[in-house]
Amino acid sequence: MLTEHTKARTDGSVSRIGLDGLALKPTETAIEDLASVPAATVTIDYEGRESLPAADALARLAESTDVRVTTPVRADGFDPLGDDSLAAALPATVGRVLVAGHPAYLSEAERTRAVAPRLGAALEGEDDAWVGTESIERIAMATGAGQFDLLSPNTKRGVRAVRAAGFAGDVAVYAPVVATDDEDALLDAVGAYVARRSSVARALPDDAQTDAGATGDARETLLAAVDDYALVGDASSIxxxxxxxxxxGVTAIVGYPARGLETLLGR
Structure with missing residues (x-):
């Protein structure tokens, strides 16, 4: 669970829009160059083992914030039932977000590995880990661990349901953040992201543009989806x-700075 000490550290540049944490991609943000981030929590996305930040950089960042590294349990290096060398090398001060793993970052052999037993094994000794629910919602909930959901039109209803059923653990929500109302800027920043959501993909023509060049019904579909799957608008609206x-009942909102980290740090 998020501790009161952790919650107290939300004061910082991102607090103006109410975020608890930031989700950073190592291919976009040089984690090694960050001395600190003004957020209670930082999650580091997995974009392949070649992009995994160095252990000393993670440890340094963890001195001032709660750092969690996304680790796909089917991937070599993070497989608790096989090669877990990368997981073992993570600093003790760095937490985990356990996920099935995006197929784009997995080999053909890794994609065939069973998720459920690996999640169970990975959670042994990782009491504070979150489990990413994307594509494995039932399995993730069955673990009893903290949940890490993607913001969607069903988020509020789903969280109410699990709270009513008695789940008392963390429910963290990940969302791209774009602090503007400009439609073109929104589509350039998160149009491709929302277009990958299954309901949106079904509604779009196969050849539809997803950036500021989108027109007609495709543009309207994308803009409606932006409101559903991202946190956008001015600071007050967000x-x-x-x-x-x-x-x-959401316990933490972790924002991905879709237009770059500097846009949320106010620099």
Missing amino acids: RDRIERLRSV
């Missing part, structure tokens, strides 16, 4: 939406 998420 903050209000985050508060509504908290009101149903």
